[in-house]
Amino acid sequence: GEQPKPQRAKVYRLEKTDDDSSGWTDKGTGYACIDYDEEKKFICIIVTSEKDENVTLLKTKLHQEKIYHQERESLIVWQEPGTEDDLALSFSDKQSCKDFWDRMTEIQMKCKEFDDHDEDEYSDSSDIGVLELPPVNLANLEKIYKVLSNGSPIIQSTLAGSLISEIDYFDQLFDLAEGLDDEDLRRKHICFDMFKKIILLNDPNLLQILFSDKYILRLVEVLESDPDVPLSKRVKHREFLTEHSSFKEVVPIEDKYVVSKIHQTYRVKYLKDSILMGALDDGTQATIDNIIIYNNLEIVSSLQDDDTFLKLVFEGIKETEDVAKVRDLVAFLRNFCDLSKILTEEVRSKYFQNLLEHGLASTFEKAFSVDDPVTQQHVIEIFSQTMLYRDIDVREYILDSTGDTFPLLRIMSEKLIASVDPAVMGQFADIFRRLVDTDNIDTMWRRKEEFLSVVYKFWFPSQLLESMLNPSLDPLACTLKSHLFDLLSFCIARHGSRVRSFITSNNIIEKVLEPNLKGPGFLTLAVIRLFRQVVGDKDTKMEMYLTSKNLYHPIMNTFKEHSDRYNMVNSAIIELFDFINKEYDKNYRLIGYLVERFRNEFENVTYVPIFGQLIQKYELHQDFESQGNQSEPKAGTKRRREEFDEEDAYFNTVSDEPSTPPISEESEENELGAGLPPLKASNKADDEDDEMVVPAKKKRKLQIKSISYHKGVHNNTSVVEANKPPKEE
Numbered sequence: 001g002e003q004p005k006p007q008r009a010k011v012y013r014l015e016k017t018d019d020d021s022s023g024w025t026d027k028g029t030g031y032a033c034i035d036y037d038e039e040k041k042f043i044c045i046i047v048t049s050e051k052d053e054n055v056t057l058l059k060t061k062l063h064q065e066k067i068y069h070q071e072r073e074s075l076i077v078w079q080e081p082g083t084e085d086d087l088a089l090s091f092s093d094k095q096s097c098k099d100f101w102d103r104m105t106e107i108q109m110k111c112k113e114f115d116d117h118d119e120d121e122y123s124d125s126s127d128i129g130v131l132e133l134p135p136v137n138l139a140n141l142e143k144i145y146k147v148l149s150n151g152s153p154i155i156q157s158t159l160a161g162s163l164i165s166e167i168d169y170f171d172q173l174f175d176l177a178e179g180l181d182d183e184d185l186r187r188k189h190i191c192f193d194m195f196k197k198i199i200l201l202n203d204p205n206l207l208q209i210l211f212s213d214k215y216i217l218r219l220v221e222v223l224e225s226d227p228d229v230p231l232s233k234r235v236k237h238r239e240f241l242t243e244h245s246s247f248k249e250v251v252p253i254e255d256k257y258v259v260s261k262i263h264q265t266y267r268v269k270y271l272k273d274s275i276l277m278g279a280l281d282d283g284t285q286a287t288i289d290n291i292i293i294y295n296n297l298e299i300v301s302s303l304q305d306d307d308t309f310l311k312l313v314f315e316g317i318k319e320t321e322d323v324a325k326v327r328d329l330v331a332f333l334r335n336f337c338d339l340s341k342i343l344t345e346e347v348r349s350k351y352f353q354n355l356l357e358h359g360l361a362s363t364f365e366k367a368f369s370v371d372d373p374v375t376q377q378h379v380i381e382i383f384s385q386t387m388l389y390r391d392i393d394v395r396e397y398i399l400d401s402t403g404d405t406f407p408l409l410r411i412m413s414e415k416l417i418a419s420v421d422p423a424v425m426g427q428f429a430d431i432f433r434r435l436v437d438t439d440n441i442d443t444m445w446r447r448k449e450e451f452l453s454v455v456y457k458f459w460f461p462s463q464l465l466e467s468m469l470n471p472s473l474d475p476l477a478c479t480l481k482s483h484l485f486d487l488l489s490f491c492i493a494r495h496g497s498r499v500r501s502f503i504t505s506n507n508i509i510e511k512v513l514e515p516n517l518k519g520p521g522f523l524t525l526a527v528i529r530l531f532r533q534v535v536g537d538k539d540t541k542m543e544m545y546l547t548s549k550n551l552y553h554p555i556m557n558t559f560k561e562h563s564d565r566y567n568m569v570n571s572a573i574i575e576l577f578d579f580i581n582k583e584y585d586k587n588y589r590l591i592g593y594l595v596e597r598f599r600n601e602f603e604n605v606t607y608v609p610i611f612g613q614l615i616q617k618y619e620l621h622q623d624f625e626s627q628g629n630q631s632e633p634k635a636g637t638k639r640r641r642e643e644f645d646e647e648d649a650y651f652n653t654v655s656d657e658p659s660t661p662p663i664s665e666e667s668e669e670n671e672l673g674a675g676l677p678p679l680k681a682s683n684k685a686d687d688e689d690d691e692m693v694v695p696a697k698k699k700r701k702l703q704i705k706s707i708s709y710h711k712g713v714h715n716n717t718s719v720v721e722a723n724k725p726p727k728e729e
Contacts, residue, residue, distance in 0.1 A: 004103055006031035007096040011057045016087035024088065028057045032089055034103055043107065047089070060087070064108055070101050133162055136172035138187070144173075145190050148197040160203035170209065174218045188225035193550035195222050199276070202284040207291060213260060216267050217241065223275050237275055241267060250328040251312045258302045265295040282378045296339045303336065304354055314359040318366050327375045330367050334378040337385050349389040356390055361397040361408075368411045373424075376415065380427045387434040392442060395435070395451050406458060413463035433490050452495060456502045465506060471515040478519050482526035485512070488534040500537070504545050509534060513554040521569060524558065528572045531555060536579060547593050556598050563605065578610050581617075588621045626712050 011027040040238045049055035060080065068078045074097045077088040091097035133147060134140040148159065163169055179189040185371045199210065221238040238563045245266075249481055253259050272280065281286070303309055317329045340351050352360075360382075367379035372385050380580055387394055394582070398408055416428040436455055468484045470477055491499045503509060509531065516527045531551075534542050546552065555573060562570040577594075584590050595602065595618040602611035 004033070004469065006033040006048075007100045008032075008050065008092045009047060009096070009100070010090045012088040012090060014088075030055075030057045032058075032091075032100060034062060034107060045089075045104070052454055058087070062104065062107065064588075068104065070097065070244045073097060076101060076104075077537075133166065133169060136169065136176055138176070139554075141176070141187060141190055145194050145197075148194055159198075160206045163198065163201075164203075164209065167209070170215060174215065174222065177222045178218070185225070185227075189227040190627070191222055192225045192227060195219060196276070196279065200281065200284055202281075204287055204291070207287060211264055211268050211271075213264065215262065216271075220271060220275065223271075226275075235274075238268075245270075248328065250325075250332045251309060251316060253303070253309065255302055255306070258299055261295045261299050263293055265299070267605070268292055268295075275427060293342050296342055300336070300339045300343070300351070304351060307358070307572065310355070310358040314363050317363040318359075321369055323372050323375075326367065326370050327372055327378075330363075330370075330375050330378045330382070331364075334382055339384050340385075345389075352386050352389045353393065356386070356393050356397075360386065361394060365408050365411055368408075368415055372420070377427075380424070380431065384431055384434070387431060391434060391437075391440070392445055396447070399447060399451060399454065406454060409454075409459045410463060411713050413459070417467050417480065419480075420476060422476075425479055425483050429487055432487055436487070436491055437478070438494055454496055455491075456495075456498050460502060461506070465508075468508065469506075469511050471518045473515070473523075475520075478516075478523045481516060482523050485516075485526040485530045489530045492530075492533045492537055500539060500542055503534070504541070509546070509551055510549050513551060517554055517558045521567070524569050525572055528558075528569065528576065529553070531573070532576050532579070535576060536583075538583065543587075543590060547590065550596065550597075552597070556601055559693070560601060574608055574610065578608075581610050581613055585617065588618070591618050592621070 008029070009032040010029045012024040013023055013027055015025045016022055028049055028051075030047045032045065032047045035044060035046055036042075037046075037059070040061070044059050046056065047058040049057050063081060065081065067081065068076060070076055073094045074091045075088060076091075076097065077086070079086050089097075089100070091100065112142060134143045136144065173191075173194070177188070177195075180187050180191070192561075199207065209215065217238050220241060224234055224237050247259075247263065249268075253262075268288060272285065272292075313329060313333060317326055317333070320326055320329075337355075340348050343351060344672055364379065364383060367375060368587075371377070383394075395431075398406055401407055410429070412428065416425060416432075419425050419428070438448060438452065464487075466483055467477075467480055468488070470481065488499070488503075492503075512527060513531070516523050518524075518727065534546065555576070558569065559573045562573070580590065580594070591614055595615055599615065602615055605611045
């Protein structure tokens with residue numbers, strides 16, 4: 001344990017003077033502590049000179065007898081047994097004396113608990129040395145248990161050192177425990193508790209000895225005699241580990257040290273999770289976990305540097321036709337990759353780089369093509385971990401594949417489409433998203449566009465498009481399409497014109513809306529998410545694609561079906577129009593398209609304000625159009641006009657006919673034309689009524705595009721004539 005701070009004190013000895021009288025002689029001032037004397041093998045009171053730490057003013061054995069007395073709160077006096085020398089320590093203050101006294105009496109009390117042993121039984125350099133344990137025999141079994149069960153931190157801190165220093169002590173303890181008769185349950189229970197106490201000492205070096213090949217199985221057997229478990233329910237743990245639990249070497253490991261670490265790690269995990277589950281404190285459990293982690297680190301480091309071993313693993317996967325053999329090899333590779341999770345991010349990236357350099361990527365095609373669900377699960381996990389750290393290397397491998405069929409993409413797509421397990425479909429969808437996620441691609445990678453070209457010219461059209469457009473509402477088909485729609489939504493947010501071209505050229509949105517909006521709820525939501533992502537892209541061409549093909553109609557039909565259900569479909573469509581209301585608030589073409597077609601539906605929705613706001617924006621815009629040619633615009637019109645953006649006005653025609661709307665001299669900015677670009681004014685004026693005239697050749701027409709329908713007649717534009725105000729003379 002950690003030594004308390006030495007206390008400053010003066011040493012006195014009672015000595016005879018020349019006149020045969022006695023008096024206290026000052027032996028000097030120093031620092032007093034209680035420590036173990038390596039030479040004499042007992043605990044001492046030691047005072048070292050404050051002037052020279054190499055000078056010892058006092059070194060005397062700390063006795064268990066009650067010979068020490070505290071006087072006047074700063075003085076400790078005693079008479080040495082045998083020599084009858086009178087000694088005293090005078091401390092600089094009361095608190096220092098109290099601290100030293102408490103320390104001394106505590107050690108005396110703890111030592112007294114072991115009064116069957118002499119103080120010279122301590123033999124290490126900790127607080128009170130290392131305890132010399134009783135000899136191992138049946139007669140001393142309870143005494144040994146008593147020593148190991150002592151709850152004093154001071155004593156427990158010495159036990160681990162004592163056990164380590166007497167390594168044969170373990171052999172004797174195990175021999176004693178194994179020699180007990182099965183009927184001698186009391187002693188077997190004592191042995192169980194004794195070894196449990198040894199483990200709970202939580203000393204890493206001691207645990208390494210217990211978990212070594214020499215002792216681990218013997219320890220497991222002793223721990224079978226748990227007194228808290230009835231005899232009928234006790235498990236033969238050693239028999240399980242030696243006979244039923246086997247270590248399968250799918251590829252021979254030549255390094256015996258690595259094999260030993262693999263065995264030890266498995267057995268220690270079994271011990272922690274099965275035998276001592278719930279019996280370990282947090283500190284001991286953390287120490288055992290660290291032992292497991294360090295073992296795994298050694299295993300990973302050794303095997304990844306073994307070129308011969310890695311070559312055998314990868315060639316075995318690629319060349320063998322035995323499905324069971326491939327399953328075992330891939331399972332081992334999965335476990336090997338899982339072990340690397342203890343590595344730091346940078347080291348783990350190099351770890352996967354090393355595996356790829358030895359041929360990991362080439363094993364994916366064979367492993368994915370194996371018709372075995374267990375193998376599929378393992379290879380999906382390996383691929384996911386590889387993509388997490390070396391995604392560019394995987395894409396490079398795909399691009400460098402021989403031929404133009406890109407076998408890895410083709411095989412994975414076929415497995416996704418053929419899967420009958422929705423969970424596996426989700427896993428494939430996840431790794432596909434990682435493959436096409438270009439946001440995390442290094443900007444220095446020059447083959448990004450080449451890879452995206454493969455995605456949209458080969459992979460999606462030839463492998464996934466048919467499944468996307470499949471009208472079937474079979475449960476598996478619906479699950480597959482929902483994942484593919486989400487994958488396409490993911491791409492829309494990242495790949496710009498490439499994915500838009502893929503969607504429009506194959507008319508995907510139109511083909512998937514009608515059949516899939518009538519499907520189960522999760523598929524309907526996937527379609528709405530896809531539509532919402534297209535709208536959220538805010539691309540003009542995609543907007544025209546949606547409106548020209550009237551693709552909002554299926555969405556509104558679905559909304560009407562769910563308008564009174566307040567479910568996720570209803571909420572998703574409301575969110576879509578809320579987005580349009582906020583992000584397309586000045587796009588009067590789209591707002592006009594929606595309101596003119598779905599006004600009745602909008603007016604029937606009163607539980608959210610979104611649709612009413614769209615109608616209001618449409619009416620304000622229409623009001624502006626209708627007021628454009630009036631000589632006296634209304635005050636409300638002037639205020640609402642300011643809400644419209646200049647982008648909605650197109651100046652594309654010129655008229656020769658004069659027009660002279662009145663211009664207020666007080667404020668030009670508040671008039672209807674205030675928001676329009678300024679036009680040059682004439683300098684001529686009428687002397688009689690001071691009316692300003694705009695020359696006809698300078699007059700322009702303000703063309704505001706809109707879409708309106710009246711009695712089946714399509715009117716694409718309305719023209720509002722506008723004149724600039726003339727300058728005052």
